[in-house]
Amino acid sequence: MYDPTPADQFTFGLWTVGQTGRDPFGEATRPGFSPVQIVQELAKLGAYGVNLHDNDLVPINASAQERDRIVSEFRQALSDHGLAVPMATTNLFSDPAFKDGAFTSADARVRAYALQKTMLSMDLGAELGAHTYVFWGGREGTEVDASSKLLDSLAWFRDSLNFLADYSASQGYSYRFALEPKPNEPRGDIFFPTAGSMLGFIATLEHSERFGVNPEFAHDTMAGLNFTHAVAQVIDAGKLFHIDLNDQKMGRFDQDLRFGAENYKTAFFLVKLLEDSGYTGPKHFDAHALRTEDAAGVWAFARGCMRTYLILKEKARQFNEDSEIQAALAAYRIEDAALSELTHSFSAEKAQVLKAQTFDRAALGARGLGLEHLDQLTAELLLGVR
Ligand code: GCO
Ligand code: MN
Ligand code: MN
Ligand code: MN
Numbered sequence: 001m002y003d004p005t006p007a008d009q010f011t012f013g014l015w016t017v018g019q020t021g022r023d024p025f026g027e028a029t030r031p032g033f034s035p036v037q038i039v040q041e042l043a044k045l046g047a048y049g050v051n052l053h054d055n056d057l058v059p060i061n062a063s064a065q066e067r068d069r070i071v072s073e074f075r076q077a078l079s080d081h082g083l084a085v086p087m088a089t090t091n092l093f094s095d096p097a098f099k100d101g102a103f104t105s106a107d108a109r110v111r112a113y114a115l116q117k118t119m120l121s122m123d124l125g126a127e128l129g130a131h132t133y134v135f136w137g138g139r140e141g142t143e144v145d146a147s148s149k150l151l152d153s154l155a156w157f158r159d160s161l162n163f164l165a166d167y168s169a170s171q172g173y174s175y176r177f178a179l180e181p182k183p184n185e186p187r188g189d190i191f192f193p194t195a196g197s198m199l200g201f202i203a204t205l206e207h208s209e210r211f212g213v214n215p216e217f218a219h220d221t222m223a224g225l226n227f228t229h230a231v232a233q234v235i236d237a238g239k240l241f242h243i244d245l246n247d248q249k250m251g252r253f254d255q256d257l258r259f260g261a262e263n264y265k266t267a268f269f270l271v272k273l274l275e276d277s278g279y280t281g282p283k284h285f286d287a288h289a290l291r292t293e294d295a296a297g298v299w300a301f302a303r304g305c306m307r308t309y310l311i312l313k314e315k316a317r318q319f320n321e322d323s324e325i326q327a328a329l330a331a332y333r334i335e336d337a338a339l340s341e342l343t344h345s346f347s348a349e350k351a352q353v354l355k356a357q358t359f360d361r362a363a364l365g366a367r368g369l370g371l372e373h374l375d376q377l378t379a380e381l382l383l384g385v386r
Helices: 035-045 064-081 108-127 150-170 195-202 217-222 227-236 264-276 295-321 323-332 337-343 348-356 361-366 371-382
Strands: 010-013 049-053 087-089 132-136 176-180 211-213 243-245 283-285
Touching: 010 295, 035 049, 035 064, 035 295, 064 108, 087 108, 108 150, 150 176, 150 195, 176 195, 195 211, 195 227, 217 227, 217 243, 217 264, 227 264, 264 295, 264 371, 283 295, 295 323, 295 371, 323 371, 337 348
Parallel strands: 010 049, 010 283, 049 087, 087 132, 132 176, 176 211, 243 283
Antiparallel strands: none
């Protein structure tokens, strides 16, 4: 039970399970794996696919010949092991050229290079069969607002995305673009810190229908925000194009913990939201094993991410079928057909009727909602005693 299969659409990045334990204070603690080894191992574990940045696969200095050899070896491994590449993205953050941003650099040469690098990376992703292209603006931000580039940065970023959407169409690619918000790290302040700010920006793009959001559990949690609420808003906007799952303690450095490692309850309500809303896209674990782990620990980590998702999915099913929980929910919600008819859309007559209505304000305020009971039932379900 709880063994993942490709039908579950779980994915990992080459950079996630490939992470070597290096952090700002210390060197690598494990050698990592080649892309081909990662494909083999993920297939064994029952994953659906593997995602990548251009330079996770092809080193930034590779010659055209090397690139073609690496890509063909990788494609062979994908087809041997039946793994897909559903999502691709660009590394616009590691190279020193991007130290003050890529699309939002104050240097027009860096902005042009970022566009060039992204087009080449989109070519690579398309060659590997990716349909989702992620933009995570890791270095798009500032520490020094004396740089006076806030409004320019928004315009440069918009121009770049408009350019790349047109490039995609001109090449006949099927990409949908998913913009990934993060509040900080590695920049002091990253532009578009939340899902809501991404949604606002997307509405200003020329082909906004091709742009959605790639929200990440850790990013909202770092800032003390409720990730499940953010995802609900993205779903409501029809913009959940991709999702990055992991875990995080609030207020800490960017931890990228195993999914469900820290916040069981938020993870539960997130999984329930995804399942109940019928999200059918990939579930991507953008996380990595602790620095304490060796190779076996990395695969235990990967398996754990997927198992926890499946366990929480089963818990969500139980929640929906638990008669006591459903009774508590039914008691919590009060429906009134006549009032709903009045309030669900405006007319001058309905407004008059509503203005004349009498409400028993004291009774509304006095009613107990039963949320303690409902929440305790949920806790007991999650703790395995129901
Ligand atoms: C982070 C981000 C990245 C992006 C990745 C794909 O905190 O470093 O989450 O892992 O998701 O670059 O775009
Ligand atoms: Mn256009
Ligand atoms: Mn992240
Ligand atoms: Mn991410």
